[in-house]
Structures are given as structure tokens and as C-alpha cells.
Amino acid sequence: MLRNLYLTIIGLSMAVFALPQSTVIPLPQKTELLKGTFLFRSDMEIYYNSDELKFAAQYLAQRLSQSVAKDIPVTTKPGKKSRLKLIITQQNDAVAHAEGYELLISIENIAITATTPAGVFYGIQTLLQLLPADVENMDKSGQLTWRLPCQHIVDYPRFGWRGLMLDVSRHFFTVAEVKQYIEQMVRYKFNTLHLHLTDDHGWRVEIKSLPRLTEVGAWRVERHGQFGTREKPRPGEQATYGGYYTQDDIRELVRFAAERHVTIVPEIDVPGHCMAAIAAYPYLSCTGDTSIKVDPGTNFAEWHADGSFTMFVDNTLNPANEEVYVFLEKVFTELAALFPSEYIHVGGDECYKGFWAKDTACQELMRKNNYTRMEQLQGYFMQRVQRILDKLGKKMIGWDEITEDSLSSQAAVMCWRNRDIGYEAARKGYRVVMAPTAFSYLDYYQGDHLVEPPVYAGLRLSKVYSFNPCPYPELENMILGGQGNLWTENVPYLQYAFYMTYPRALAIAENYWTLDTLKDWNSFIHRVEIHFDRFDRAGIAYSKAIFDPMVSSYYEDNQLKVKIEAEAPLLEIHYTIDGTMPTLYAPVYTAPISIPNGQITLRVRAYRDKQPVGNMLIIPINMLKAPPYLR
Ligand code: ACM
Numbered sequence: 001m002l003r004n005l006y007l008t009i010i011g012l013s014m015a016v017f018a019l020p021q022s023t024v025i026p027l028p029q030k031t032e033l034l035k036g037t038f039l040f041r042s043d044m045e046i047y048y049n050s051d052e053l054k055f056a057a058q059y060l061a062q063r064l065s066q067s068v069a070k071d072i073p074v075t076t077k078p079g080k081k082s083r084l085k086l087i088i089t090q091q092n093d094a095v096a097h098a099e100g101y102e103l104l105i106s107i108e109n110i111a112i113t114a115t116t117p118a119g120v121f122y123g124i125q126t127l128l129q130l131l132p133a134d135v136e137n138m139d140k141s142g143q144l145t146w147r148l149p150c151q152h153i154v155d156y157p158r159f160g161w162r163g164l165m166l167d168v169s170r171h172f173f174t175v176a177e178v179k180q181y182i183e184q185m186v187r188y189k190f191n192t193l194h195l196h197l198t199d200d201h202g203w204r205v206e207i208k209s210l211p212r213l214t215e216v217g218a219w220r221v222e223r224h225g226q227f228g229t230r231e232k233p234r235p236g237e238q239a240t241y242g243g244y245y246t247q248d249d250i251r252e253l254v255r256f257a258a259e260r261h262v263t264i265v266p267e268i269d270v271p272g273h274c275m276a277a278i279a280a281y282p283y284l285s286c287t288g289d290t291s292i293k294v295d296p297g298t299n300f301a302e303w304h305a306d307g308s309f310t311m312f313v314d315n316t317l318n319p320a321n322e323e324v325y326v327f328l329e330k331v332f333t334e335l336a337a338l339f340p341s342e343y344i345h346v347g348g349d350e351c352y353k354g355f356w357a358k359d360t361a362c363q364e365l366m367r368k369n370n371y372t373r374m375e376q377l378q379g380y381f382m383q384r385v386q387r388i389l390d391k392l393g394k395k396m397i398g399w400d401e402i403t404e405d406s407l408s409s410q411a412a413v414m415c416w417r418n419r420d421i422g423y424e425a426a427r428k429g430y431r432v433v434m435a436p437t438a439f440s441y442l443d444y445y446q447g448d449h450l451v452e453p454p455v456y457a458g459l460r461l462s463k464v465y466s467f468n469p470c471p472y473p474e475l476e477n478m479i480l481g482g483q484g485n486l487w488t489e490n491v492p493y494l495q496y497a498f499y500m501t502y503p504r505a506l507a508i509a510e511n512y513w514t515l516d517t518l519k520d521w522n523s524f525i526h527r528v529e530i531h532f533d534r535f536d537r538a539g540i541a542y543s544k545a546i547f548d549p550m551v552s553s554y555y556e557d558n559q560l561k562v563k564i565e566a567e568a569p570l571l572e573i574h575y576t577i578d579g580t581m582p583t584l585y586a587p588v589y590t591a592p593i594s595i596p597n598g599q600i601t602l603r604v605r606a607y608r609d610k611q612p613v614g615n616m617l618i619i620p621i622n623m624l625k626a627p628p629y630l631r
Helices: 051-065 117-130 175-186 247-259 275-280 322-338 358-368 374-391 401-405 419-427 463-465 473-478 496-500 505-514 520-536
Strands: 005-008 011-015 028-040 046-048 083-089 101-105 110-114 145-156 161-167 190-198 263-270 301-303 309-311 343-347 394-401 411-413 431-434 480-487 552-557 559-565 572-576 603-608 611-620
Touching: 011 301, 046 051, 051 083, 051 117, 083 117, 101 117, 110 117, 117 145, 161 175, 161 505, 161 572, 175 190, 175 247, 175 496, 190 480, 247 263, 247 322, 263 322, 275 496, 343 374, 358 374, 374 394, 374 401, 394 401, 401 419, 411 419, 419 431, 419 473, 463 505, 463 520, 463 603, 473 480, 480 496, 480 505, 496 505
Parallel strands: 046 083, 083 110, 161 190, 161 480, 190 263, 263 343, 343 394, 394 411, 411 431, 431 480
Antiparallel strands: 005 011, 028 145, 101 110, 101 145, 301 309, 552 559, 572 603, 603 611
């Protein structure tokens, strides 16, 4: 016999029912459906009980009134119309976590309660995602007549660092564009924006005591075409392409982010990746080469099969030159004053040591310190940088190469090359932010390489979602969290940044917020499609690669066979190998197909409800016989 379970929550008695599929990303830790429905009404007010919540109240009012014909008032005086309540309490027994919140939707009102403004803000994001997709319309065409099933959500994040990295060096994004990027990420409860501010292709932050960094370093010659194949600057050619953030711009971005509970972590990438700084101040490099220019995307390095590389152009700071540390002290002192972030990212990745090896001062420094490996020279450099940050009261974080030589355990490690490097660093006592390429790189293409713009690797949504940031319970408190990294060599405008970021960032959001035991691919992919509708209404680009067929090939008894899968559910995949188009009337894929010998081309497309979805793939047989198709 079924027995109703009655709960008493804030004096109300409500029945608990089985839950329909959630619409919320990241999935909340606990949701109970209650009896009854809350009806939105046009005479509602948003009540908030503390000045600290003024921004949150106004944010909610603005998000609601963008889609309906009515401005929703906010008030600090509770009254009969205060049917949306935002409440800070000293203590909340339901959610002790600083970023946690409780969302109670009852027949009379909706209450979001938390111990911090951040918690209330996340409760608002959940509420907005529970509302129909109309809430994303920007045209005030809707009516405030939405209904929400009564429910009780108790939610908090698994990890405290939930981030995205935006590379603003390879391509410059304006203050307004970075704000839009932040606006979108906070909807999914991200709280960290890592800005990759400097690299070979541009220096993007004003340092007043070193004006040439932006006068020279922020600009390159304009070039088009595949990054890494572009023509070098010609003698005397004007560098006109680029841009930078003034210190006022940075203060504005930091303020905007902080209102939305986002910390901006700035990165100054040293000692490698420094061509823009060296173009501005040639004394920083070992060669002192004054002909070095900010790179417009030329081929200046050769990559070898073992993962090592040779640089043709010197893009490294000279670790044996004291003037370099004077420079770094100036940079980090101004940076520390601009960014309230506890951490400053100092890069440390992919530092080529060939020019150091030929430099007499570097050799002398190695002899003096009894170093036998070039990595020790980078270790020396990183320790000097750490001393500068220590003096400034900032913690250092760097790419995982910084663990190749000793650093104090105050430094945090951003794991990128592979996840085991991250867990190893955690075992050694470093705090770790996970961003392993194989699960986190948002510059990788996300569908089939034949239809996506060319990049050196691919990464599907399902692979991102499969990542558990910390499968070792004993290391969990050393893992600060993690992030997705959007490198922008091939990302020239903001909507394309969105296309590369979403929907993979939705998986990243859930990986770092939701407990691993609650994660479920089928539930997630269902919710992703609900959010596609919201992206469409909000005018934000995203990739539809989940609808593209995933083709792989293999040999069985010397016979070439093709397997076709897709990430989205409820697709019917039609294919042809006879030169015709894969229309709705072409064969339906049900099991691996044998590809006969001959001038064969596989054409394949997915349909749902008899409508084509996603891209059509056209793959000649010679391509099926080689990677990446051949497994
Ligand atoms: C990196 O991708 N070089 C950190």
C-alpha cells in the first residue's frame, strides 16, 4: 500500500511525489516535489531582507521583466505582494555550505534562503531555470502567468573553483564581450573566470610603469587564414590588430564579475609564451633580439613526435637577468592591486629552454647553483616569481609544469597535460585545479572533423561529461575544483566563443557542482536539449554536434566495417553508400555496416520526428580506412 509521506517545512504540510525530470543544470543535490502549484501574478514584488541582496533582487527583477510586459518591483518591506522572497540568514540548518541555498516553492510564495549572497544568487539561477523557456525571451511579450510545481530544493556545490578560462591574448575580446561571457557563465553557477591576459600574440593589460607592454605588445599585423600558417610581419608594416584593457577597464570588469560572484583570476604567462612582452622590451630575452614582433599566427615552433618542441623565435624571459625580476615585480605589483583574487596565475607552461642552453649567463647561474637539468632553471625562476607574489600577499597558481621542480606547497597547480599529473601533485600536498586537455579543452572541435573548422584535436560533450574530477576520496580536499579552457587561436569573435563553450561548459558546470553519484548522462542530455531552446531565445550560439553522427571504422575478418552512433537520444540515422543522398527514405542504420571495395562514399545524416537534425557527413572510403575514423 502506498503511504504519503508528509513533511513539515516552514509550517506547511506538503505531500512528496516522485520527481519529473529536472530542467536544471547543474543538477541540484536534492529536490523534493510537493503538492500544489505556485502561480506567478503580475502584482508580485521581490522582497529581500538585507542590503547585501540588493543586486540579487534587481538581477531577478531584470531577468523576469526582460520577457514580460511588466517591471517587477523590489522592496525591503515585506507585504502581501512579496511573493518572491530572498533571504539571508546567519544560519541555515538545511545548507551549511557557503555557496549553498534552499529554494522552497510553496502555493503562497517562493523563498530562496542562504547564508551568503552567492548562495541566494545560485538559488535565483535555479529558479529561473525552473521557469518556462519564455523567460529567456527578450521582447517583453510574455505574461506573468507562469505556474511552477511546488518543490523544495537543497543545493550546494561539490567544488569551490568552478571556472572557465578565456584566452584574450590570441584574440582580444572587449570589456562588453567579456561581460557577456560572464553573464552566460553565471547562469550555470560558475564562479571563476581565468583570463589568459598575455601570450606570444598580444599583451592585454595596461601596466602603467611599463607602457610599451600595451603600446607595442597589444598590437599585431592583421592576418587571416589558419593560425600557425600566417605570413610574418613585413619590414615597416604597421601593427593595427589587437587591443588591451586599461586599468579602469579591469576595475570595471572586476566589479561586474564580483556582483555576480565571479572571481577573475588573471594570468601573466611566464617565462615562456612571452613574445609580445619581448617585442615591447627586447632586453627581457636571452637573445635581446630587437626584430621580434608580436606574432600574428605564424609557424614559429616545430613539434616533435615525443611531445617536445623547438622554437625558432625566442619567446622566453631570461632567468639569469636581474632586470627580468625588476620587470616582473612591476607587473605583478600593479596586477595585484587591480585583481582582488586570492590567486594570480603565472603560467609556466611550454617553456622552451633552447635559448637558455646557449646563454652564458644562464650557464653561469646553473653552475653556481649546481643545477644539472634545465628544468631546475625554470624552478629557480618560478621560485623568484613566488617570492614576488608572497610579498604582495597573493597565492601563486601555475600550469602543471611548475611541479617539475620544487615550489612551496602554497603554490597551486593547474593540471592540464593529463589528470594523473594533477592527482600526483595533490598527493605531494599541492592544491590542484583540474583542467586536463582530454576532458576540458574547449578549443578542440566537438563534432566530426570534416564539418568543424580545423583544430588539432576533438572533444565530444559525452567525453567531457564522463569526467569525475576526483575519483580519490582521500584527495578531494586538495582538489580546489576545475575549469574548461577556451584558447582562441581559432576563435575570432564572441558568438564563436559561445559556440565553442556550449554545451560543453554545461557538462563542466555539472562535473564540478553536482555529486558524482547523482550524475547521469541520460538525464543530462535531456536537460541539455531543454537549454538549447533557451540559448536560441537568448540569442547565444552553441554547437549542435550532439545531433551529428559519430562514425568510426574497423576491420573484421579483413572486411572494412563502419559503426555509427550519436549523442542525442531518439535519432534515426539514415545512410547511403551508393552515391545517393541520405534522405528519410535511405536505409536506416541499425547495426555496423560492411563497406564493399570500390569508389565508395559514405553519406550519413540523423533525423528526429522525420526532420533532419545536425550535419550531413560525406566520407570517402579512403578516409574511412585511416584515423581518426579507423579505431
Ligand atoms: C597549455 O595548454 N599550454 C596550458
